[in-house]
Amino acid sequence: MKAIVAGGAGFIGSHLCEFLLKQNFQVICLDNLITGRKHNISGFNAGKRFEFVRTDISRHASIPGRVDVIFNLASPASPKDYLANPLKTLQVGAAGTRNLLDLARKKKAVFVMASTSEVYGDPKVHPQRESYWGNVNPIGIRSVYDEAKRYSEALVMAFHRRFGIPTRIARIFNTYGPRMKLDDGRVVPNLIDQALNGKPLTIYGTGHQTRSFCYVSDMVEGLFRLAGCPDPMPVNLGNPQESTILEFARLIKRLTGSSSRLTFLPLPQDDPKRRRPAISRARKLLGWKPQVSLEDGLGRTIEWFRKNGHH
Numbered sequence: 507m508k509a510i511v512a513g514g515a516g517f518i519g520s521h522l523c524e525f526l527l528k529q530n531f532q533v534i535c536l537d538n539l540i541t542g543r544k545h546n547i548s549g550f551n552a553g554k555r556f557e558f559v560r561t562d563i564s565r566h567a568s569i570p571g572r573v574d575v576i577f578n579l580a581s582p583a584s585p586k587d588y589l590a591n592p593l594k595t596l597q598v599g600a601a602g603t604r605n606l607l608d609l610a611r612k613k614k615a616v617f618v619m620a621s622t623s624e625v626y627g628d629p630k631v632h633p634q635r636e637s638y639w640g641n642v643n644p645i646g647i648r649s650v651y652d653e654a655k656r657y658s659e660a661l662v663m664a665f666h667r668r669f670g671i672p673t674r675i676a677r678i679f680n681t682y683g684p685r686m687k688l689d690d691g692r693v694v695p696n697l698i699d700q701a702l703n704g705k706p707l708t709i710y711g712t713g714h715q716t717r718s719f720c721y722v723s724d725m726v727e728g729l730f731r732l733a734g735c736p737d738p739m740p741v742n743l744g745n746p747q748e749s750t751i752l753e754f755a756r757l758i759k760r761l762t763g764s765s766s767r768l769t770f771l772p773l774p775q776d777d778p779k780r781r782r783p784a785i786s787r788a789r790k791l792l793g794w795k796p797q798v799s800l801e802d803g804l805g806r807t808i809e810w811f812r813k814n815g816h817h
């Protein structure tokens with residue numbers, strides 16, 4: 507089997523490449539390295555079964571030969587990164603997804619879209635089910651990411667309906683683990699870096715907003731299973747264990763043994779107040795649920811940051 511992973515040098519993408527190689531796939535990784543890094547994919551030792559192509563899928567996407575499955579994980583995903591690259595983020599969700607869908611159609615390949623819990627915006631329904639249409643500010647600072655992903659979903663469904671190509675949509679909730687960029691601005695690398703270096707832990711707003719964090723190995727398993735499931739409608743992938751950011755910060759302090767204090771900073775605009783996936787569709791369709799607890803996953807992530815924090 508041959509897979510393309512767009513965004514394969516990124517955080518989740520690189521773990522997906524590694525997983526597919528372990529399943530004996532041939533893997534072609536496409537990445538423009540705006541937020542992805544060569545370092546993430548340098549240790550696979552898969553010889554000819556792994557190929558990296560530095561390319562921008564927003565411009566074009568073509569690969570010779572047969573392709574069985576295309577995973578589209580190409581996009582900046584951290585608020586800090588997509589706010590720094592607003593037009594590229596819109597472009598990759600629109601033209602990038604379109605180019606990969608054209609390729610999937612030509613190759614008769616399965617197409618898996620990495621969408622996001624951000625399609626639910628600041629949700630008025632809790633927990634979030636796939637049937638919820640969301641509450642997104644179309645002109646807010648986060649809209650470059652949220653609306654790009656919503657448009658990607660619309661494109662995927664249009665290709666499925668118009669051309670009958672086998673498509674899947676994963677709505678990925680907050681995911682963490684090794685290979686997150688130390689400076690990508692998200693809460694997991696920020697707090698771990700601060701805790702390990704004795705800096706104050708930065709809490710935005712009151713810290714009572716919630717997130718539900720999924721360890722990356724669980725996410726990748728879910729994405730792989732989704733590729734093999736013929737249902738084109740969106741499936742939430744995430745860990746339903748919800749915590750406030752304050753609880754999360756205290757857990758990181760405990761696991762790192764840090765004596766850093768907490769410092770409170772202004773809450774960014776449109777920051778969702780609560781987020782937790784309903785995963786009954788994933789359970790039923792994929793026989794999937796997260797296996798790694800927050801403590802275990804954070805333990806592994808902290809270990810990795812201790813050793814690799816300088817990257």
Ligand code: UDP
Nearest residue numbers: 585691692693694696708709710715751777
């Ligand atoms: N956050 C925080 N301190 C930080 C970074 C983030 O309190 O140093 C908060 C942020 O305001 C949000 C949550 O943590 O409520 C998760 O933020 P992140 O950027 O990781 O991802 P999001 O789920 O917002 O895309």
